[in-house]
Amino acid sequence: MRKTLVISFSLRNTYRVNAILYSLRQIPILKRLLVQSLYKVRALKVIANIFSFVWEVLSAFLGKFLYFATMITGLNLLYENQNPNEVFLHILLFLTIIGAFMNTYMFNPTKDKYYAMILMRMNSKSYTLVNYGYSILKVIIGFMPFAIYFGLSKGLIIWQCILIPFFVASAKVAFAASALIYYEKTSCVANENSMDKFKWIAAGLLLIAAYVLPVLGVVIGQSYALLIMILFVVLGIVSVVKIISFQKYHEMYRLILANSMMQMENAKELSKQLSQKSISENTLVSSNKKGFEFLNDIFIKRHKKILWKSSIRITIIFSFAVLGLLAALFIEPSIKQSVQKFIFEYFTYTVIIMYSINRGSGFTSALFMNCDHSLLTYSFYKHPRQILKLFTIRLKEIIKINLIPAIVVSIGISLSLYVAGGAPHTWLYAVIILCILSMSIVFSVHYLTLYYLLQPYNAATKMKSAIYPIIMYATYFLCIILMNIRLSVTYFCLIMIVVCIIYSITACALVYFLAPKTFRLRT
Amino acid sequence: MYLKIEHLSKKFEKKQVLNDICFTFESGKIYGLLGRNGAGKTTFFNCLNRDITFESGNFYLGDNNILRRITSEDIGYVLSVPAVPEFLTAREFVKFFLDINKGVIDEIQPIDKYFDYIGIEAEDRDKLLKDYSHGMKNKMQMLVNIIAKPNILLLDEPLTSLDVVVAEEMKLLLRSLKEERIIILSTHIMDLALDLCDDIVLLNHGILEAVDKNNLSSAEFKEKIITALKEETHA
Structure with missing residues (x-):
């Protein structure tokens, strides 16, 4: 057992360390500093090992903290009229049951299992028992501090808090054991990555039970909740016997891993198929335009489903939301003041709204997968003049696609503000509209510019840039920061308009100067 | 007409892949660029194409004694995995290509004439390229690369994944194209190189070297190539 533990740990650590080193090398500045032989440099290995260890610890605690802070305690705040410790246990109970079959460890076809049990031919049973035991231990240890902290803050007593991690672990073990029994009887194997629709429906229903029932005033009483938890712990202990005595781990994992490794092999093919699926089969679509206008026109028409249709769908949803809000303001004038206050206080949230509804990243990835990926292999397409011409055409198109929902959002907010009591200055309505429209434009410019300046894929449609995803994440975090800035609407809008104009001009200038060199297939 | 390469060097980190290559390729010939896996054949093409x-x-x-730098219009580069814009029909692709190359192509023909030439059937011409087979995509890629009549045609492992019929059609096509241009095709399949190419050039240890046939029988010539590749590897 100890030997298995050591081997599986060092195996997992080795590929994690190599993955860290590989990622480091994808960052341009570091790439020059780090040679290809870095995988054997001891000092680097030590650093990567530290990262790997930190990751292991973080993965044990961070996720659990976020889970408690948002899913359970955070959303608990919505139910002000209910007993907080009962709602806490109620939500926890249902979410734990979802987690028990959606996040099992045992039926998750990961690469480390594939390497160990299939490639390295380790003994499946001892590998599984050791690693499964470790993962369950991680659940108990990871949950414990937060269960105690959040439990006590919700008014539970200490033994009830300590019960929580054991309940979560037992629910997982009980589900795993039942899935093993089911496999023995039917030869059907559970797989986390390809769940059937019944499990999704069950998860949906349990989610509704967790969050909607308390709204309706239905909450499981504390003593019942505790009883259920204790029963699960008993069931969990009994289930351990099944997990230890189960003899067919080898054949079961061959099935789980064969399927999913095939999926991994086919992942490239699948993503290709997926992007191909987004092409409309309609060959009757035509265009009277010529050259690049023709190319763009046909591209947009054959990708209507993922570009215009989704933009129109978003527009319709926002239109209904605005109409609903306006109707509510007319029917219930008492809410006017709070709506007005809400718009003023939370106006910065429009950043994240404009970020989430922008079709820019979908547009650029469809552009690459279905168009540029192939055309960039032809020299006529890479001519600087042609690159810039097409950039201009595409920029206009992506701005148009995103402006329609932006117009509805901006007019909707201004109109709601007007009806809800008005802005202190009339010009503020125009500034609000202008601000939201410029945010929409800047996101469109941002995605297309990034694509032209960093073109992150190679001919095999594999992402070869580390900077590109980093900037994508940074964009998201920047939006979150902007969202949380507390600034008056007037200042916020004026600053945003200026920033957007400067950013858009700079970005386009960069494309004009650099894209002829950067807009290439990566090698 | 000839293509003159002077002092081409390329390295990946410390590995010298192309080592001060100086070589001249002449028009009217199909050159077979032979090399072992990883010898740098594709890198050589990518350099020529400035990718x-x-x-x-x-x-x-x-x-005619006039030497000028190569422009991107001079080169047609056909990849081993055919890359065609999948959302266009074959006709639309050719139309788009002709549109933007107006003025560059001498005598533009009706689109169907091009299809007749490359052997794409009438019923397939208005199909989306995503529904094309591998061989048909290959023909389309080839067609677009030869419509503009580039002076140099680079083909990276061109026939390896085609069925026998399409492969034979492609061979005939390449032979018919060689007159007014320089054709270099890379392959690691020796029989293909010997069957199709007029001259064999080895890429080994970053250097290009023509192999002289010198009245050798084809078996002897093969032996000579293999020996050369082996010797240089151990050199």
């Missing part, structure tokens, strides 16, 4: 940067090197096109 990647390189440490040193110049490429010229010479004709």
Whole structure:
């Protein structure tokens, strides 16, 4: 057992360390500093090992903290009229049951299992028992501090808090054991990555039970909740016997891993198929335009489903939301003041709204997968003049696609503000509209510019840039920061308009100067 | 007409892939670029096509004692995995290509004439390219690369994944194209190189070297190539 533990740990650590080193090398500045032989440099290995260890610890605690802070305690705040410790246990109970079959460890076809049990031919049973035991231990240890902290803050007593991690672990073990029994009887194997629709429906229903029932005033009483938890712990202990005595781990994992490794092999093919699926089969679509206008026109028409249709769908949803809000303001004038206050206080949230509804990243990835990926292999397409011409055409198109929902959002907010009591200055309505429209434009410019300046894929449609995803994440975090800035609407809008104009001009200038060199297939 | 390569060097980190290559390719011939896996055949093509940067090197096109630098219009590059814009029909692709190359192509023909020439059936011409077979995509890629009549045609492992019928059609096509241009095809399949190419050039240890046939029988010639590749590997 100890030997298995050591081997599986060092195996997992080795590929994690190599993955860290590989990622480091994808960052341009570091790439020059780090040679290809870095995988054997001891000092680097030590650093990567530290990262790997930190990751292991973080993965044990961070996720659990976020889970408690948002899913359970955070959303608990919505139910002000209910007993907080009962709602806490109620939500926890249902979410734990979802987690028990959606996040099992045992039926998750990961690469480390594939390497160990299939490639390295380790003994499946001892590998599984050791690693499964470790993962369950991680659940108990990871949950414990937060269960105690959040439990006590919700008014539970200490033994009830300590019960929580054991309940979560037992629910997982009980589900795993039942899935093993089911496999023995039917030869059907559970797989986390390809769940059937019944499990999704069950998860949906349990989610509704967790969050909607308390709204309706239905909450499981504390003593019942505790009883259920204790029963699960008993069931969990009994289930351990099944997990230890189960003899067919080898054949079961061959099935789980064969399927999913095939999926991994086919992942490239699948993503290709997926992007191909987004092409409309309609060959009757035509265009009277010529050259690049023709190319763009046909591209947009054959990708209507993922570009215009989704933009129109978003527009319709926002239109209904605005109409609903306006109707509510007319029917219930008492809410006017709070709506007005809400718009003023939370106006910065429009950043994240404009970020989430922008079709820019979908547009650029469809552009690459279905168009540029192939055309960039032809020299006529890479001519600087042609690159810039097409950039201009595409920029206009992506701005148009995103402006329609932006117009509805901006007019909707201004109109709601007007009806809800008005802005202190009339010009503020125009500034609000202008601000939201410029945010929409800047996101469109941002995605297309990034694509032209960093073109992150190679001919095999594999992402070869580390900077590109980093900037994508940074964009998201920047939006979150902007969202949380507390600034008056007037200042916020004026600053945003200026920033957007400067950013858009700079970005386009960069494309004009650099894209002829950067807009290439990566090698 | 000839393609002159001067002092082409390319390295990946410390590995010297192309080592000060100087070589001249002449028109009217199909050159078979032979090399072992990883020898740098694709890198060589990528450098010529300026898809990647390189440490040193110049490429010229010479004709009637006039030497000029190569432009992107001079080169047609056919990849082993055919890349065609899948959302277009074959007709739309050719139309788009002709549109933007107006003025560059001498005598533009009706689109169907091009299809007749490359052997794409009438019923397939208005199908989306995503529904094309591998061989048909290959023909389309080839067609677009030859419509503009580039002076140099680079083919990276061109026939390896085609069925026998399409492969034979492609061979005939390449032979018919060689008259007024320089054709270089890379392959690691020796029989294909011997069957189709007029001259064999080895790429080994970053250097290009023509192999002289010198009245050898085809078996002897094969033996000579293998020996050369083996010797240089151990050199």
